[in-house]
């Protein structure tokens with residue numbers, strides 16, 4: 604079955620089964636979890652090359668989404684010096700709670716996890732971030 608055929612088939616199927624939505628799909632999945640996993644593992648084993656491609660594609664997409672989100676979050680003035688810099692000059696300073704991961708490398712994490720981590724941070728420019736860190740280490744005195 605080609606992609607177009609499959610799409611057409613699914614359209615017909617949905618017409619025949621009205622009211623079958625995400626909740627039902629989820630329930631079916633939960634009932635047949637093992638079967639689904641077995642089926643997927645089998646397919647993965649039978650065409651590893653194809654699935655490597657799928658994995659790469661989804662990885663690329665996730666990285667893109669994460670980068671876009673990051674750029675949107677970092678597109679604001681620095682909290683310390685109030686100046687606006689290009690996105691690449693902005694850092695997240697973890698100030699609350701325990702740091703679980705670095706937000707800039709967090710494409711593996713879900714948007715909600717990223718948001719939770721983001722709430723522990725303040726947005727500062729890289730210069731102010733260095734100054735903050737140096738103050739924390741209390742190695743030298745830095746005037747304001």
Ligand SMILES: [Zn+2]
Nearest residue numbers: 681684728731
């Ligand atoms: Zn700054």
